[in-house]
Amino acid sequence: MKDCEFFFESKENVEQDGRVILDEYRTHLKDKNTREDINDNELLEKCINIVFEHMKYNRVYIYGIGSSSVVAREFKLRFMRLGLDVDYLAESHSIRMNITRVNQESLVIGISVSGKTEEVIEGLREAKEKGAKTIMLSAARVYEYRSYYDELILIGGLKNLAISDKISPQVPALIVVDILYSHYLNYNNDNKKEKLQMTLEHINYELEE
Numbered sequence: 001m002k003d004c005e006f007f008f009e010s011k012e013n014v015e016q017d018g019r020v021i022l023d024e025y026r027t028h029l030k031d032k033n034t035r036e037d038i039n040d041n042e043l044l045e046k047c048i049n050i051v052f053e054h055m056k057y058n059r060v061y062i063y064g065i066g067s068s069s070v071v072a073r074e075f076k077l078r079f080m081r082l083g084l085d086v087d088y089l090a091e092s093h094s095i096r097m098n099i100t101r102v103n104q105e106s107l108v109i110g111i112s113v114s115g116k117t118e119e120v121i122e123g124l125r126e127a128k129e130k131g132a133k134t135i136m137l138s139a140a141r142v143y144e145y146r147s148y149y150d151e152l153i154l155i156g157g158l159k160n161l162a163i164s165d166k167i168s169p170q171v172p173a174l175i176v177v178d179i180l181y182s183h184y185l186n187y188n189n190d191n192k193k194e195k196l197q198m199t200l201e202h203i204n205y206e207l208e209e
Contacts, residue, residue, distance in 0.1 A: 050107060050133050050150065061102065061127075062088040063095050063120045064111035071111050071137075071173040078181045092119040099123070104131035113155070113169040115140030124148040137173055 060079070064072030069090035076088040089095045096119070102108060108127040110120040115138040124134045125148045136142065136149040143152075155172045 050135065059101070060084060060086040060107045060109065061098060062086065062109045062111065063098075063123045064088065064090060065092065065095075065117055065119055067168065067170045068111040068113060068117070068120070068173065070170045071177060074174060075109070075111075075177050078177060079184070082185060089123075095119050095123040099126045099130070102127045102130050102132050106130075106132040107135070108132050109135045109137065110149070111137045111173060112142075113139045113173060115142035115145075121145055121148065137176060139169075139172065 062072040062075050072088040076086045110124045112120045134149045135151045137153045155176045
C-alpha cells in the first residue's frame with residue numbers, strides 16, 4: 001500500500017518532469033541558432049553533394065563514440081537502405097585501425113556532440129591527411145579543427161547537451177540525420193526509392209498508406 005501511495009503522491013512530479021522535458025524540446029527546436037544551424041540549406045546541399053559523390057566510389061565511414069555511436073549506427077542503417085556503402089566505427093581501436101581502409105575516394109563523417117572526442121577528431125585529421133573528404137557533426141563550433149574537416153554541420157546547442165542534462169545528446173544529432181536523409185533521398189532521385197523499396201521487400205516490411 002505504501003508503494004502505491006508513493007506512486008500516486010509522485011504522479012504530479014512525474015507529469016511536471018514530463019512537461020519540463022517537452023518544453024525543453026520545443027525550446028531547442030524554436031531556438032534561433034538551432035533553426036539556423038539545422039536549416040542551413042546551402043551547407044546541407046554541399047554535404048549531400050559530397051555524400052552523393054562518394055556513393056559512386058568507396059565506402060563512407062561514420063565515427064562516433066558513446067552516445068554518438070547511436071547516431072553513427074542510425075546513419076548507417078538509414079543510408080544503407082538507399083544503397084550507400086557505409087560503415088560505422090564506434091570504439092577507439094576500430095577508428096584507429098580504420099585508417100588503413102581510408103583513401104582519397106573515402107568520405108569520413110565524425111560525430112562528436114561536445115566537439116572534444118579525441119578519437120573522432122584524430123580520426124578526421126588522419127583521414128584528411130590521406131586525402132579523404134571529411135564532415136564533422138557537432139554542437140560545438142570547433143573551428144580550431146577547421147583543417148580536419150571539409151564541412152562542419154552544427155546540430156544546434158543547448159547548454160550541457162553533451163552531458164545529457166535534460167535532452168539526450170543524440171536527439172538533436174538524429175534530427176540532422178533525418179534532414180540529411182530526406183535531402184539525400186530526394187536529391188538527384190535516380191533509383192534511390194527503388195533501392196529503398198527493394199530493401200523493405202527483403203525485410204518483409206510494407207509501408208503504410
